[in-house]
Amino acid sequence: WEPEVLIISTPPDKHDEYIRAALKKGLHHFCEENIWTYDFKEVERISREKSLVSAPSCSFHFLPIVQKIREILKEGIIGKLHSYQMTLSTYMPSWHPGEGSEYYARNPNTAAGREMVPFELIWLNHIFGSPQSIGGITGRYGNLPGGSEDTWSAQIQLETGGNGNLTVHHGAVPIIRKGLCVCEYGTMDFNLISGEILVHIEGSGEQRISCGSSSEILESSYFKEINTFINTVKGLEIWPHSYFKSALATAALGALEESSKSGKREEIDARRQPVIRI
Numbered sequence: 474w475e476p477e478v479l480i481i482s483t484p485p486d487k488h489d490e491y492i493r494a495a496l497k498k499g500l501h502h503f504c505e506e507n508i509w510t511y512d513f514k515e516v517e518r519i520s521r522e523k524s525l526v527s528a529p530s531c532s533f534h535f536l537p538i539v540q541k542i543r544e545i546l547k548e549g550i551i552g553k554l555h556s557y558q559m560t561l562s563t564y565m566p567s568w569h570p571g572e573g574s575e576y577y578a579r580n581p582n583t584a585a586g587r588e589m590v591p592f593e594l595i596w597l598n599h600i601f602g603s604p605q606s607i608g609g610i611t612g613r614y615g616n617l618p619g620g621s622e623d624t625w626s627a628q629i630q631l632e633t634g635g636n637g638n639l640t641v642h643h644g645a646v647p648i649i650r651k652g653l654c655v656c657e658y659g660t661m662d663f664n665l666i667s668g669e670i671l672v673h674i675e676g677s678g679e680q681r682i683s684c685g686s687s688s689e690i691l692e693s694s695y696f697k698e699i700n701t702f703i704n705t706v707k708g709l710e711i712w713p714h715s716y717f718k719s720a721l722a723t724a725a726l727g728a729l730e731e732s733s734k735s736g737k738r739e740e741i742d743a744r745r746q747p748v749i750r751i
Contacts, residue, residue, distance in 0.1 A: 476500065477500060477501060477706070478500060478501045478502065478503070478703075478706060479491065479494070479495045479500045479501070479502040479503075480502070480503050480699075481495075481502060481503065481504040481505060482505050483505075484577035484583055485505075485506070485507055485508040485509070485577065485583050485588060486508070486509075486577070486582060486583050486749075488504055488505070488507060488509075488511065489509070489511050491504075492504060492511045492516070492527075493511070495525075495527070496515075496516065496519045496520070496523075496525070496527070499523050499525065500525070501525050501526040501527070501528075501706045502525075502526075502527055502528065503528045503530070503699065503702045504527075504528070504529050504530060505530050506529075506530045506532070506588065506591065506592045506595070507529060507530075507591065507719055507723050508583060508587060508588055508591065508723060508726065508747060509723055509746045509747060509749070510529070510716060510719045510720035510722075510723045510724075510743075510746060511716065513715070513716035513717045513719070513720040513743060516716040517715075517716060517717070526702070526705050526706050526712060527716060528702050528705065528712045528714070529714055529715070529716055529718075529719040530595075530698070530714075531595055531596070531599070531698070531713060531714035531718075532592075532694065532695060532698050533592075533595070533596035533665075533694070534595075534596060534599055534698075534713050534714065535694040535695075535697040535698045535701070536596070536665070536684075536687075536690070536691075536694045537668070537684040537685055537690060537694070538663060538665055538668050538670065538684035538685075539596050539599070539600065539665075541670060541682060541684050542600055542654075542661065542663055542670065543599065543600045545661060545670070545672060546600065546601075546654075546656075546661075550658070550659070550672075550674065551656040551657070551658050551659035551660070551661060551672065551674060552656045552657025552658035552659070553634070553635075553656060553657045554601060554602075554631075554633070554634070554635040554654060554655075554656050555635050555655045555656060555657065556635055556636050556637065556638070556654065556655050557597070557601050557635075557636075557637045557638070557652060557653065557654040557655075558637070558638045558639075558652055558653050558654075559593060559597060559637070559638070559639045559640070559651075559652035560639075560640050560642075560649055560650075560651060560652065561589055561593055561639075561640070561641045561642070561649065561650050562641075562642040562643075562645050562647050562648060562649040562650075563585060563586070563589060563641075563642070563643050563648060563650075564643065564644075564645065564646050564647075564648065565578060565579070565584070565585040565586065565617060565623075565643040565644065566617070567648075568585050579619065581619060581620075581621035581750050582749060582750040582751070584621055584622075584643065585643040586622075586623060586624070586625055586641045586642060586643030586644075587625070587726065587747075589641050589643070590625050590627070590639070590641050590725070590726045590729065591719075591722040591723045591725065591726050592722075593639060593641065594639065594721075594722040594725050594726075595714070595718070595719065595722045597637065597639065598718065598721065598722060599714075599718075601631060601633075601635070601637060601654070602631045602632055602633035602634075602635075603631065603632045603633075603718075603721055604629045604630070604631060604632070604637070604721065604725045604741050605629075605630045605631060605632045605740070605741060606629075606630045606728075606738050606739060606740050606741060607627050607628065607629050607630070607725055607728045607729050607732060607738065607739055607741055608627070608628045608732045608737070608738040608739070609625070609626050609627035609628055609729045609732050609733060610626055610732075610733045611624065611625050611626070611729070611730055611733045612624045612626075612733075613644075614644065615644030615645060616644075617643075617644050623642060623643050623644030623645075624640065624641070624642050624643075624644065625639075625640070625641045625726075625729060625730075626638075626639070626640040626641075627639045627640070627725070627729045627732075629725070630738075648666065649666070650664070650665040650666050650687075651663060651664040651665065651666070658674055658675060659672065659673050659674035659675055659677075660672075660673045661673075665687060666686065666687050667686055667687075668683060668684040668685045668686045668687065668689070668690070669681065669682070669683055669684070670682040670683075670684065701713075717743060720743035720744070720746070721741060721743050723746055723747060724741050724742060724743050724744075724745055724746060724747075725741050726747050727745055727746055727747035727748065728740070728741050728742075728745070730747060730748065
């Protein structure tokens with residue numbers, strides 16, 4: 474007996490060696506969310522040659538509220554997207570509080586907020602379109618130990634037109650995950666923690682939609698994700714995400730951090746991944 478599938482759930486800076494092993498040994502694999510995406514061209518080439526399913530994580534594709542936001546935009550009832558804004562505030566000390574500095578999210582290279590920039594962009598890109606260029610700043614405004622930044626803030630030009638704004642915090646106590654998009658005929662507010670969407674169309678009033686709070690449906694969404702991977706290996710479903718799309722999201726993090734240093738907008742190139750901090 475030999476395994477057919479590899480599930481990669483290591484810290485982000487250890488993914489590459491296991492992806493490489495899966496490709497070499499001809500194993501289908503699922504990989505948790507990345508900060509650096511393994512060479513997407515190599516993954517796609519070897520996967521095609523060996524008929525492998527190589528699945529980078531896209532957990533929030535399976536979240537009912539994300540699916541509903543995308544559906545509303547596709548229906549066109551609020552018209553063409555002009556801009557979106559998204560804020561995530563997660564408190565890094567609340568991540569595995571029983572663990573110390575050995576835990577990857579306490580390391581500046583794999584910090585909680587740094588990881589969450591591409592995590593958020595994966596589902597935001599899925600809804601609103603891929604990023605083309607980015608400008609932004611990173612900063613340290615809190616008092617967490619370690620000395621690294623605790624805030625990443627980006628202004629994103631989208632390939633499909635319009636723009637996005639994403640801010641990720643990991644040094645503030647409030648837990649927030651909500652956004653707003655402004656479109657030609659109306660607006661849409663969304664709160665991923667409460668699972669609530671508020672659609673406002675000029676002249677037609679408001680519609681409130683409840684998709685279930687994250688405490689109620691998050692685990693079932695993770696189950697759907699891994700089950701979809703298994704069914705894709707069996708040939709029953711198609712994995713909805715790719716290493717190229719993952720590379721765009723992680724490259725956007727790198728471009729954001731570069732923009733913070735250069736003071737200029739940076740083009741997003743999937744081949745240019747974030748700097749590894751030693």
